Amino acid sequence: MRITRDNLLHAAKSLCIDFASKKNPDALMTHFSTTHQCVAHEHGLPILAPFLGRHFVGRDGVRNYLKTIASTLSFERMEFSEYIVDPEVQKVSVKGRARFTWLSTGQSWDEIFTYALDFDDDCKVTDYQVWADTGAAYLASKGQLGTS
Numbered sequence: 001m002r003i004t005r006d007n008l009l010h011a012a013k014s015l016c017i018d019f020a021s022k023k024n025p026d027a028l029m030t031h032f033s034t035t036h037q038c039v040a041h042e043h044g045l046p047i048l049a050p051f052l053g054r055h056f057v058g059r060d061g062v063r064n065y066l067k068t069i070a071s072t073l074s075f076e077r078m079e080f081s082e083y084i085v086d087p088e089v090q091k092v093s094v095k096g097r098a099r100f101t102w103l104s105t106g107q108s109w110d111e112i113f114t115y116a117l118d119f120d121d122d123c124k125v126t127d128y129q130v131w132a133d134t135g136a137a138y139l140a141s142k143g144q145l146g147t148s
Contacts (some may be wrong), residue, residue: 003121005085011036012083012092012122017117020078020098022109025066032062033124041127042136049141052134074101075090090119102140110143118147 016030025141032038040062044052050072056065078098093116101108107115118127139145 003087003090003119003123005087007123008085008090008092008119009083011119011125012085012094012106012115012117013080015125016080016096017093017116020080022075025063025070028066029059029063031125032059032120032128033120033126034059035062035124036060036120036126038125039127040129042132044137047064048134048138052095052137055121071097072103072141075099076101088100090121092117100137100140102137102145105140105143105145107140107143109133109140111136 015028016026020030037057038059038061040056041054042052042065046053051065053066056062066090078096080094080096082095083092084094094115095112095114097110097112099110100107112135113130113132115125116129116131117125120126136145
């Protein structure tokens with residue numbers, strides 16, 4: 001199948017809508033490849049949070065990443081915009097925003113983050129990368145965030 005810009009945009013938006021709708025990890029996994037090895041990686045130092053700076057490899061690894069996020073953070077008002085689609089390399093970048101809460105401390109912060117998503121020939125995610133505010137997450141995890 002020839003991957004088009006519209007195919008990639010639809011696949012990326014579907015994942016983002018399901019994430020923002022708080023679908024469970026198993027439902028989110030339907031967006032990930034079954035024919036290529038998947039990787040989830042949220043950039044940052046591993047010492048700052050259990051989901052940062054690690055490569056969660058394979059479908060089980062990605063599922064573990066999603067479960068770790070769900071057990072550590074909650075979020076409200078998640079929305080996505082500014083999709084950048086490159087069909088030549090089968091990649092989509094997208095800007096997101098939400099209000100996150102670190103569950104164990106109850107501390108919250110507003111954040112803008114970015115996803116970079118690579119897709120296989122079936123428009124399923126193979127590489128899921130996140131860049132976010134690791135400092136706010138760390139401070140919230142320690143109960144030291146200035147606002148809540």
